[in-house]
Amino acid sequence: MADVRFEAVRKVYDNGQVAVHGASFDIADGELMVLVGPSGCGKSTLLRMVAGLEAISAGTLSIGGRVVNDVAPKDRDIAMVFQNYALYPHMTVAENLAFGLKLRGHGRDEVQRRVRTAADMLGLAGVLDTLPRAMSGGQRQRVALGRALVREPAVFLLDEPLSNLDAKLRHSVRTEIAQLHRTLGTTMIYVTHDQVEAMTLGQRIVVLNEGRVQQIDTPMALYRRPANRFVAGFLGSPAMNMLEGRLERRDDGQAVLDMGAERLPLGRPRLPEGSAGRAVVVGVRPEHLQPGTGEAAFAATLESVEPVGNEVFVNLRLGSRPLVMRLPPRDLPAPGATLPVAVDGAALHFFDSASGQRLEPAPA
Incomplete structure (x- = not known):
């Protein structure tokens, strides 16, 4: 096992394209760190x-x-799992697992021990004599994981390993990877563009955009306190609602977002210092909009309803601005109806309109 440290790491290609701008962060020994961001x-x-x-x-x-x-790749004590399983089609599962070990000169008994251990851990013991073409996508990805596992490396690297699997298999193999990490306690770096994978797998997450580190934190810390507008919009499904305008504090203490044609009541939240009259973006998660009345309520047009089982996504429109509300299953009016919607003022996020950086509420 080993820690991994990036110190101002930069990647510039021969054509001048900068792929990574001075990344600096540490991955602790035994940590499962997820790198997430768009393509x-x-x-x-x-x-x-x-x-x-x-x-x-x-x-x-x-x-x-x-x-x-x-240092050459073979001397770094790492093992990598790729998106496209990269299995040898003419070799059985056992032969695929053992191939790299044999190349490195491990003895027969040691090879058999490691193959048997990996197969037992990944549920492959019953298919060791099977060729990859006779296996499901999930089984083949487990073989790819096993091939890395038998190496017993200091660091596992996983590059979008679930992208080729269907939704049910992705969930199943994701759970297996999390279990594998808990069992082994080995450092893992996991790359994905899927924010659900990132949130459910990572002990910590590095959010990247355009080659720059945006924020590093635990999944729920990122969700609850995003450092900027990009992180806020990238993490969360459905995405955070973003509304741009100027903040006002009325004489009665209520806050309002003046968006020009519409004015959005925000209740009595803690506003950022010096925000009166300032151009900001107000972010509100779909679960922090609810049907209701009160001083932080407004009328929105119901456009469509998306039932997804244990919850419902309600697509609304406030003037020209789309909004999404998350609800438990319930009866709702027909599309086109006007729906009273209340904002949870205590759960609002504020971002600077120009820089996109988070604006912290003033102390209570």
Whole structure:
């Protein structure tokens, strides 16, 4: 096992494209860290630099306290699981698991021990003589995991390993990866563009955008206190509602967001210092909008209802602005009806309109 440290790590390609802008963060020994962001944000590039598959343009990368900038991939004590299983089609499961160990010169008994241990851990003991083409996608991904597992590396690297699986299999294999990490206690770096995977798997999450680290924290800390508008909009499904306007505090203490054609009542939240008259973006999670009346209520047009089993997503419109509300299953008016909606003023997020950075509420 080993910690991983990025110190001002930068990646610039020959054509001048900057893929990673000076990333600096630590991954603790035994931690499962998730790198998440949209396509092209630099997450896979960071992973490939750890693996030694991409050269580092500047900065320092350390694994277990050893600088590895110029260390060959085979000497880094890492194992990587790719998106496309990369199994040898003419080899059985057992042969796929054992192949890398044999190349490294491990003895027969040691190879058999490691293959047996990995197969038992991943539920592959009954299919060791099976060829990949006769297996499901979930089984093949478990073989790919097993091939990394038998290496007994200091660091596991997983590059979007569930992207080729259907939704049910993704959930199943995701649970297995989490269990595997708890059992092994080995450092894991997991790359995904799926924020649900990131939230459910990561002990901590690195959110990236356009090659820059946006925020690093635990899943719920990111959800409850996003550092900027990008993080707020990226994490959460449905996404956070964003409304832009100027904040006002009325004489009676109530706050209002002046959006021009519409004025949104916000109740009596703690506003950021000096925010009166300031252009801001107000963020509100779908679960913090609810049908109701009161001083922080407004009338919205119900456009459509999306039942997804144990909850309902209600698509609304306030003037020209779309909103999404999350509710438990219930009877609702027909599309086109006007619905009174109340804002939970205590759960609002404020961001600067220009920079997108979070604005903290003034002390109580």
